[in-house]
Each structure stands twice: as C-alpha cells, then as structure tokens.
Amino acid sequence: MRVSPSVRAIQVPDENPMHPDFTDIYLVGNGQVLTIDSGEAMDRYRWMIRGYLAATEHAEVSLAAITHHHSDHSGNLKWARDVLKADILVPQNGVKLLKGRLPATGVQTVREGQVLDLGGGARLQVLVTPGHSVDSVCYYLEEEGVLFTGDTLLGSSTTTVWELGPYRRTLARLLELPNLKVICPGHGKLVNDPRERLQMYVNHRNMREQQILGVLEGGGAFTSWDIMLQLYPDIDKRLRRAADNNVRAHLTQLASEGRLALYPGKPRKQNPAKVARDVEHAKQRDAVIRQGKKEEAAKLRAEVRAQENPPSGEWIDPPRYELTGTAKDALP
Numbered sequence: 663m664r665v666s667p668s669v670r671a672i673q674v675p676d677e678n679p680m681h682p683d684f685t686d687i688y689l690v691g692n693g694q695v696l697t698i699d700s701g702e703a704m705d706r707y708r709w710m711i712r713g714y715l716a717a718t719e720h721a722e723v724s725l726a727a728i729t730h731h732h733s734d735h736s737g738n739l740k741w742a743r744d745v746l747k748a749d750i751l752v753p754q755n756g757v758k759l760l761k762g763r764l765p766a767t768g769v770q771t772v773r774e775g776q777v778l779d780l781g782g783g784a785r786l787q788v789l790v791t792p793g794h795s796v797d798s799v800c801y802y803l804e805e806e807g808v809l810f811t812g813d814t815l816l817g818s819s820t821t822t823v824w825e826l827g828p829y830r831r832t833l834a835r836l837l838e839l840p841n842l843k844v845i846c847p848g849h850g851k852l853v854n855d856p857r858e859r860l861q862m863y864v865n866h867r868n869m870r871e872q873q874i875l876g877v878l879e880g881g882g883a884f885t886s887w888d889i890m891l892q893l894y895p896d897i898d899k900r901l902r903r904a905a906d907n908n909v910r911a912h913l914t915q916l917a918s919e920g921r922l923a924l925y926p927g928k929p930r931k932q933n934p935a936k937v938a939r940d941v942e943h944a945k946q947r948d949a950v951i952r953q954g955k956k957e958e959a960a961k962l963r964a965e966v967r968a969q970e971n972p973p974s975g976e977w978i979d980p981p982r983y984e985l986t987g988t989a990k991d992a993l994p
C-alpha cells in the first residue's frame with residue numbers, strides 16, 4: 663500500500679490481542695530502500711515482506727531499521743541480514759536489549775539528529791523518543807510529512823509506557839514537528855489526523871495527573887491503590903491492577919519531579935523456599951496443561967480417523983441386509 667511518494671506500508675494481520683488489526687512494516691525510499699521494523703520471528707512476516715518485494719518493488723532492501731528492541735519489531739533482523747543482505751540499523755540504547763536477535767555483522771546504531779539519505783530526495787531523520795521503551799526512536803520524512811512511531815503512538819489503541827516523564831516529553835516534541843501529515847504506527851491503521859491524535863494523548867495524561875493531584879490535595883499520604891480506587895470506583899475488578907500501574911506511573915513521575923514526597927514503604931520478605939515451591943508448582947501445572955492439550959488433539963484426530971472405517975471393534979461379523987422373498991419376487 664502506498665502512503666506517500668517514498669513510503670509503502672505492508673500490513674500483516676495479527677492475532678495478538680494487544681495489537682488489534684495488524685502489525686505494520688514500512689518501506690522507505692526509491693533509490694536505496696530501507697525497512698522500518700521487521701515483525702515477529704515468524705514465517706508469516708518474512709513471507710509478507712518477500713511477497714511484497716517480489717510483487718511491487720524494483721529496488722532491493724539495503725537497510726533494515728527498527729523503532730525499538732521489542733521482539734515484535736526486531737524478530738527478523740538476522741533474516742534481513744542473511745537473506746536480504748541488508749545493513750541493520752538499531753537504536754544505541756537497544757543494542758544490549760537485542761541480545762540474540764542481532765546478526766554477527768553489518769549492525770550500525772542510529773543517533774539523535776542523524777539523517778539517512780536514501781537518494782531521490784528521501785531524507786529520513788532519526789528522533790530519539792524514549793517513553794514506550796527506553797530505546798524508542800521515531801523516523802521522520804519531513805519533506806513528505808510522514809512520521810514512523812513504532813509503538814510510541816499506535817493506530818487503533820493506546821500504548822504501554824515504560825516511563826511516563828520521558829513519554830510525555832516525547833509526545834510534546836512530536837507535536838512540534840513541522841509539516842506533519844500522517845503517522846505510520848507500528849501496529850494498526852495509518853493516523854491521518856496526527857496532531858489531533860498526539861494532542862489527545864497529551865490531554866489524556868494531563869487530565870489523569872490533575873485527577874491524582876486532586877485526590878492528594880485533600881492532604882495525607884496515599885498508596886497508588888487508594889488513589890486508583892478513588893479515580894476508578896466502578897472499574898471492572900479484573901482491570902484494577904492495570905489501573906493501579908497507570909496511577910503509579912504518574913506518581914513516579916511526580917515524585918521524580920520533586921512534586922510529591924515519597925515514603926518508600928517496606929517490602930514483605932519473601933521466603934525463598936516458598937518461592938522455589940511456587941515455581942516448581944507452576945512448572946508442573948504447565949506440563950499437565952501441555953500434556954492435556956496434546957491428548958485432546960490426539961483424541962480429535964482419532965475421532966476423525968474413526969469416521970473413515972467401519973466400526974470393526976464392535977463386530978466380529980457385522981449385520982448384513984438382503985431383500986426378503988416377497989420383495990425379491992416384486993423386483994421387475
């Protein structure tokens with residue numbers, strides 16, 4: 663799918679409930695082609711990239727870049743090196759986190775402000791944009807107004823945040839980009855109203871922070887759980903932990919900015935023997951579940967196979983049927 667004169671999108675259908683719709687891989691440039699993200703280490707992604715290249719591309723991929731180290735973005739870098747012969751571009755902070763997923767040769771790091779000149783006027787800027795992960799970067803093709811955000815901003819859902827302070831600064835920075843027309847996210851549809859969407863994310867976080875400060879203004883020291891219960895009194899109980907994490911991310915940011923006093927609390931001492939027992943128990947349970955699934959699949963296969971043959975287990979000699987005498991006489 664063509665996004666702009668220098669950009670194509672490959673949208674790969676995805677079953678991960680965290681990524682509604684699909685996972686996106688982008689091709690940038692007409693002279694030198696650069697890919698942005700590579701999908702999970704599964705055949706499906708490689709087939710889609712290869713199929714797209716075979717069907718519509720004349721140039722070969724010479725550079726394979728990623729937006730951050732998470733495995734659904736960096737799963738096929740070795741393959742890109744071995745099969746496509748591409749040079750690999752990764753964020754500096756990501757190198758250590760990419761253990762086992764990088765090829766032995768041809769790896770370069772990208773840095774803030776770097777411009778990747780792909781020929782034909784396609785100049786891709788590297789923006790270091792931590793927040794979703796410690797090593798998140800965005801790529802910006804200013805001439806065409808196309809921003810590649812990875813998981814910093816998604817097409818159809820909100821994203822998870824590693825650290826909120828840097829994330830909010832990243833959003834503010836992206837809002838300042840000149841000529842921004844479309845966001846190409848790591849998952850989901852293209853975002854054709856990029857400023858509105860970025861502003862929505864910013865507003866949402868600001869509102870949540872105001873609400874938290876509102877609870878604290880009454881005085882007293884609260885746990886994140888206390889605050890969560892006040893902010894989300896009717897939330898589905900199964901989502902309380904997630905909401906608590908959200909509140910805690912804000913509290914961490916406010917404390918790091920010196921706006922809140924933090925009493926560190928006292929962790930419960932873990933009994934190492936009990937921890938080891940729990941781990942062992944979980945292992946055994948997983949083994950039973952795996953075995954159960956295997957048995958179930960075997961049973962289904964046996965049931966299907968049984969349909970193909972007569973039930974010989976039930977009969978030494980099965981009943982037979984023949985026309986009676988009168989009926990025989992009635993035959994024409």
Ligand SMILES: [Zn+2]
Pocket residue numbers: 730732794795813
């Ligand atoms: Zn991610």
